[in-house]
Amino acid sequence: MFPTPKMNRRNFLYGAGALALGGLAGVSQIRASAGTPLSLRTQKTAYAIGERPATEGLFSFAENAPPPVLRLKRNQVARIDVTNGLEDYTSIHWHGLRIANAMDGVPYLTQFPIASEETFSYEFTPPDAGTFWYHPHCNTMEQMAYGLTGILIVEEEEDPGFDADVPINLKDFRLDDDGSLLPYFTARGAARGGTLGTARTVNWRTAPEYEIPSGGLVRLRIVNTDLTRVYKVFLPNTEGHIIAWNGNPLREDIAWPTQEAPLWLAPGERVDIALRAPDVADEVIQAQTLIARQAQPLFSLRTTGVSKKRDLAELKSLSPVEVREPDLRTAETKDILFGWSPEGTGSNNGLCGDFGYTFWSINRNPWPGDAVKGSGPVVELKQGESYILKLTNKSPNLHPIHLHGLIFRPLRSNRRVLPSNWTDTILLLKDEVIEVALFADNPGDWAFHCHVIEHQKSGLSGYISVV
Numbered sequence: 236m237f238p239t240p241k242m243n244r245r246n247f248l249y250g251a252g253a254l255a256l257g258g259l260a261g262v263s264q265i266r267a268s269a270g271t272p273l274s275l276r277t278q279k280t281a282y283a284i285g286e287r288p289a290t291e292g293l294f295s296f297a298e299n300a301p302p303p304v305l306r307l308k309r310n311q312v313a314r315i316d317v318t319n320g321l322e323d324y325t326s327i328h329w330h331g332l333r334i335a336n337a338m339d340g341v342p343y344l345t346q347f348p349i350a351s352e353e354t355f356s357y358e359f360t361p362p363d364a365g366t367f368w369y370h371p372h373c374n375t376m377e378q379m380a381y382g383l384t385g386i387l388i389v390e391e392e393e394d395p396g397f398d399a400d401v402p403i404n405l406k407d408f409r410l411d412d413d414g415s416l417l418p419y420f421t422a423r424g425a426a427r428g429g430t431l432g433t434a435r436t437v438n439w440r441t442a443p444e445y446e447i448p449s450g451g452l453v454r455l456r457i458v459n460t461d462l463t464r465v466y467k468v469f470l471p472n473t474e475g476h477i478i479a480w481n482g483n484p485l486r487e488d489i490a491w492p493t494q495e496a497p498l499w500l501a502p503g504e505r506v507d508i509a510l511r512a513p514d515v516a517d518e519v520i521q522a523q524t525l526i527a528r529q530a531q532p533l534f535s536l537r538t539t540g541v542s543k544k545r546d547l548a549e550l551k552s553l554s555p556v557e558v559r560e561p562d563l564r565t566a567e568t569k570d571i572l573f574g575w576s577p578e579g580t581g582s583n584n585g586l587c588g589d590f591g592y593t594f595w596s597i598n599r600n601p602w603p604g605d606a607v608k609g610s611g612p613v614v615e616l617k618q619g620e621s622y623i624l625k626l627t628n629k630s631p632n633l634h635p636i637h638l639h640g641l642i643f644r645p646l647r648s649n650r651r652v653l654p655s656n657w658t659d660t661i662l663l664l665k666d667e668v669i670e671v672a673l674f675a676d677n678p679g680d681w682a683f684h685c686h687v688i689e690h691q692k693s694g695l696s697g698y699i700s701v702v
């Protein structure tokens with residue numbers, strides 16, 4: 236039986252003792268540990284996106300501000316009490332963290348949904364340092380669309396030596412010019428590539444500028460928390476390199492992105508970049524993305540102060556992920572197909588919302604719904620064994636496939652050369668087949684779904700059991 240939420244009628248933003256770390260231009264950063272539990276409250280928020288009047292009816296974990304950046308320490312127990320200040324049910328998932336199944340935040344699979352004004356205490360020990368994020372997994376479409384997506388940083392035990400750390404939360408909102416909310420999904424989008432937002436934001440702002448120390452070493456943590464958009468990121472005329480992908484330090488190098496070959500960052504994905512800032516003050520580095528093949532600004536970094544005269548070679552390298560290497564000689568291969576389904580009437584998600592449509596399937600089964608008992612796993616894996624998952628996209632649309640609780644690494648693709656770096660999310664291109672390897676070390680029922688949320692909520696969802 237999974238843990239159930241408790242009633243709690245206290246109204247607060249952060250728990251006593253939670254450390255406010257100061258802002259990054261409007262985004263607070265707070266630290267949690269077992270000694271200083273953190274309290275998050277889902278709540279309605281008004282916020283002006285871009286030049287529009289304030290939008291009423293957005294959701295956040297902070298009062299009239301974007302969700303805070305959470306900071307945890309690797310291998311230290313953290314407790315986060317989530318109180319649901321919304322009318323509808325919720326649950327919170329910690330994307331990319333390899334923690335105990337009961338703390339994974341998936342409704343019906345790992346916990347009962349959190350009712351209005353109830354509190355659920357999440358307690359876990361993050362085993363990996365890196366860049367992760369958090370978001371609801373119940374009424375996911377509406378709650379993420381309206382703003383409930385935040386960055387979660389697990390700090391290294393030994394500081395790598397950066398002068399600045401800049402979390403970047405990429406997310407679109409679907410707003411009209413007057414700031415009013417547009418429908419958060421469309422059946423047309425759900426059946427195809429997904430519905431794009433109309434207001435592109437970085438930390439809920441339009442093309443913000445952040446100050447960085449001249450000549451300093453800067454860690455950029457770019458997180459795509461959007462429901463649909465694949466960003467194609469590059470930083471022209473900048474000295475730097477990629478140090479981690481989807482939370483994990485690299486096993487194999489990823490080429491520095493350019494306008495011709497930008498870094499594709501799909502929904503759910505993250506990249507950590509080490510930059511060396513120019514020596515002169517008031518120099519500007521601009522991060523850009525391609526939209527319809529045109530370069531568009533994402534955010535800028537402006538140098539300030541006297542040069543710190545740092546060198547990228549001074550950074551301590553990140554310690555490799557502690558995960559057992561899969562044994563490819565004994566690994567059993569499991570075939571998993573992602574494709575359309577005959578259009579159906581939707582799924583039974585119980586208290587967690589559904590569209591009333593089914594368009595997608597895994598292994599030809601559209602997900603019957605979070606609340607359907609006995610629907611069975613996509614595949615069952617034995618704890619302590621190695622596996623190859625052969626992921627086949629039988630559709631022309633892009634699907635960033637996310638597995639909870641475990642990490643895997645790509646072995647090969649029929650379409651491109653993929654560096655074999657550990658990840659929790661992998662983007663499947665049109666008609667692509669990617670084989671990934673994993674060692675099944677974390678027992679439980681682990682959600683396994685597309686991170687284009689309209690696909691997830693119209694059938695492209697399931698779970699993998701490790702028993």
Ligand SMILES: [Cu+2]
Nearest residue numbers: 634685687690
């Ligand atoms: Cu998809």
